[in-house]
Amino acid sequence: QSLKLTYPETLDRIKEEFQFLQNQYHSLKLECEKLATEKTEIQRHYVMYYEMSYGLNIEMHKQTEIAKRLNVICAQLIPFLSQEHQQQVVQAVERAKQVTMTDLNAAIGHQLQTQHLSHHAPPIPLTPHPSGMQPTSLAGIGSASGLLALSGALGAQAQLLAKDDRGVHDTESR
Numbered sequence: 303q304s305l306k307l308t309y310p311e312t313l314d315r316i317k318e319e320f321q322f323l324q325n326q327y328h329s330l331k332l333e334c335e336k337l338a339t340e341k342t343e344i345q346r347h348y349v350m351y352y353e354m355s356y357g358l359n360i361e362m363h364k365q366t367e368i369a370k371r372l373n374v375i376c377a378q379l380i381p382f383l384s385q386e387h388q389q390q391v392v393q394a395v396e397r398a399k400q401v402t403m404t405d406l407n408a409a410i411g412h413q414l415q416t417q418h419l420s421h422h423a424p425p426i427p428l429t430p431h432p433s434g435m436q437p438t439s440l441a442g443i444g445s446a447s448g449l450l451a452l453s454g455a456l457g458a459q460a461q462l463l464a465k466d467d468r469g470v471h472d473t474e475s476r
Contacts, residue, residue, distance in 0.1 A: 380388050
């Protein structure tokens with residue numbers, strides 16, 4: 303008789319343990335599905351950031367090459383300027399080589415403000431990196447595009463100076 307009583311108890315105990323394991327399996331399965339979804343999302347973000355990083359790297363190299371070429375062009379054009387203008391342009395080029403991230407942010411912010419004002423949109427304020435330093439991947443891009451912008455400004459300044467110089471020669475010949 304005692305054996306008969308223990309069989310139903312044992313069966314009930316096995317049923318309870320089976321249900322506990324089944325519930326545990328179900329919760330683990332849900333957690334696994336959640337983790338798989340998170341993994342897929344993280345992989346998608348990784349691919350997106352990798353593509354952005356690759357694109358920024360290519361853009362940085364292009365901007366660096368452009369800056370190098372503009373520097374060569376400036377070096378070739380400087381001898382054709384008058385002595386006074388040569389000194390001014392050389393000083394401007396030296397100042398351009400010593401541009402800080404704060405200067406670049408101010409120049410880009412000013413450029414964006416003028417663009418947004420022309421489109422009647424509010425300007426986007428640019429603030430320096432909180433630590434005062436830019437991440438290395440962005441610092442090269444900022445300095446290359448900043449040098450490009452400054453080189454363009456220097457080229458425009460050199461053109462204006464050359465026009466002024468021609469104007470002086472025209473008045474002298476008259």
